[in-house]
Amino acid sequence: MPMDRDASHSGHSDDSDAPLLGVRGCLIDTPHLGRLRERKDTAILIENGRIVDIGAYNLLHKKASSKARWLHNARAAIFPGLIDLHSHLPQYPAVAKGRSELLPWLRQTVFPLEREFGEAKARKESMAFFRELARHGTTTAMLYGSVNEAACEAAFEAAEKSGLRVIMGMLMMDIASYGASQPKKVMSIALLESERLCEKWHGARAGMLEYAFSPRFAVSCSEKLMKGAAELAAKHSAFLQMHLAENFEELEKVKNQFSWAADYADVYDKCGLLTPRTVLSHCIHLSDREMDVVAASGARVAHCPTANLFLGSGVMPMEKMHDRGIPIGLGSGVGAGTELNLWQVMRSAIESQKMRSYYDGDARVPSPAEVFYMATQGAAEVLGKENMIGSLDVGKDADFIVVDYGAFLPYRKTARQQRDELSAEDLLSLCIYRGGPHGTMETFVRGNSVYRAAEPDLF
Numbered sequence: 001m002p003m004d005r006d007a008s009h010s011g012h013s014d015d016s017d018a019p020l021l022g023v024r025g026c027l028i029d030t031p032h033l034g035r036l037r038e039r040k041d042t043a044i045l046i047e048n049g050r051i052v053d054i055g056a057y058n059l060l061h062k063k064a065s066s067k068a069r070w071l072h073n074a075r076a077a078i079f080p081g082l083i084d085l086h087s088h089l090p091q092y093p094a095v096a097k098g099r100s101e102l103l104p105w106l107r108q109t110v111f112p113l114e115r116e117f118g119e120a121k122a123r124k125e126s127m128a129f130f131r132e133l134a135r136h137g138t139t140t141a142m143l144y145g146s147v148n149e150a151a152c153e154a155a156f157e158a159a160e161k162s163g164l165r166v167i168m169g170m171l172m173m174d175i176a177s178y179g180a181s182q183p184k185k186v187m188s189i190a191l192l193e194s195e196r197l198c199e200k201w202h203g204a205r206a207g208m209l210e211y212a213f214s215p216r217f218a219v220s221c222s223e224k225l226m227k228g229a230a231e232l233a234a235k236h237s238a239f240l241q242m243h244l245a246e247n248f249e250e251l252e253k254v255k256n257q258f259s260w261a262a263d264y265a266d267v268y269d270k271c272g273l274l275t276p277r278t279v280l281s282h283c284i285h286l287s288d289r290e291m292d293v294v295a296a297s298g299a300r301v302a303h304c305p306t307a308n309l310f311l312g313s314g315v316m317p318m319e320k321m322h323d324r325g326i327p328i329g330l331g332s333g334v335g336a337g338t339e340l341n342l343w344q345v346m347r348s349a350i351e352s353q354k355m356r357s358y359y360d361g362d363a364r365v366p367s368p369a370e371v372f373y374m375a376t377q378g379a380a381e382v383l384g385k386e387n388m389i390g391s392l393d394v395g396k397d398a399d400f401i402v403v404d405y406g407a408f409l410p411y412r413k414t415a416r417q418q419r420d421e422l423s424a425e426d427l428l429s430l431c432i433y434r435g436g437p438h439g440t441m442e443t444f445v446r447g448n449s450v451y452r453a454a455e456p457d458l459f
């Protein structure tokens with residue numbers, strides 16, 4: 001088969017109803033931490049949303065040619081879909097705004113936005129938000145909504161239409177409020193509304209949508225609310241998500257509010273919030289004891305380096321989590337994080353540990369393959385989905401992205417020649433240091449195309 005017949009981006013054969021989809025490219029993934037796997041000129045065969053075969057393109061094409069429609073070509077890079085473990089849907093318009101630390105930034109920049117994020121706004125913005133995720137190569141996202149139930153409902157409807165894999169929850173807080181014009185949400189109402197949303201959406205669309213009970217952080221939640229959230233999550237086998245130990249002022253407030261607790265992690269632990277279905281974001285300023293508690297509980301961590309640097313919150317001691325066996329993935333941390341681009345979050349995860357290594361001899365600088373693991377297979381493990389997504393293997397769901405990495409090379413005209421000189425490590429490094437939505441050609445979730453570049457420009 002001459003390459004150019006399949007080389008056009010659209011590349012569909014006439015038989016568009018074929019049950020099999022074949023995608024050709026150079027496969028790069030990390031099924032194990034730190035181990036990069038490259039499979040050149042390889043084909044993935046997809047049936048009913050699952051990867052049913054992977055092998056040398058020439059062989060698979062011969063075997064399945066008449067039964068499949070084929071997309072892409074040997075020059076495309078194929079990665080597992082990226083997984084964003086922490087982001088706030090209503091906050092996206094606020095990215096890169098504000099010059100203060102966490103608590104004043106929340107009051108000044110975030111609360112006004114979340115207050116206005118009612119049903120109408122959610123209907124308007126959510127579809128665009130999910131499209132942005134897909135354009136950035138994100139196929140799974142764990143998200144917070146606002147405190148408004150109808151807005152969360154609208155956001156779930158948009159998530160359903162987007163085709164992405166989404167775990168989301170209504171933000172819960174009964175101590176803080178969005179300001180004088182909007183009264184605090186009473187604890188019992190927050191629990192009732194959250195459960196209603198969970199009952200409707202947890203497991204919807206054949207498991208593509210799931211619910212996360214979402215008490216924002218201990219500063220804005222009563223003990224009763226947190227305990228109630230933990231009970232509901234257990235009752236429905238749903239996820240839990242909270243922020244933990246992001247900022248010093250936050251730590252001080254928690255200490256004053258919960259004088260009965262040994263420390264911040266103890267507040268969540270005593271409220272029953274630390275479980276293997278819990279994703280804790282940030283976790284920058286945890287004591288050794290607290291990290292032991294998190295590890296023993298089976299809870300997981302969303303590392304958000306771009307957000308941590310933007311708000312000047314600090315640098316998470318990544319190796320201390322790894323050494324305790326705490327599963328860690330990456331989060332864009334939007335809107336404290338300045339972009340949904342997980343390639344840049346990976347870059348930041350490397351660079352922030354590099355900077356830390358100048359003043360902390362314990363710091364270990366992760367390799368590109370290690371941070372890539374944290375955005376794919378490692379993040380899948382955080383969600384308990386390591387056998388479903390995260391790498392390109394037969395039997396897994398077909399969540400992957402097709403990337404024109406020529407878009408990241410300095411001189412596009414000589415890109416093809418440069419490609420021949422790139423090792424898998426070079427190629428991944430190129431994506432991490434220069435990658436972004438301009439290189440995303442197509443994004444697939446469970447075998448369905450959820451984003452396709454308007455004018456593909458494969459080198």
Ligand SMILES: [Zn+2]
Pocket residue numbers: 086087088243281333334
């Ligand atoms: Zn957050």
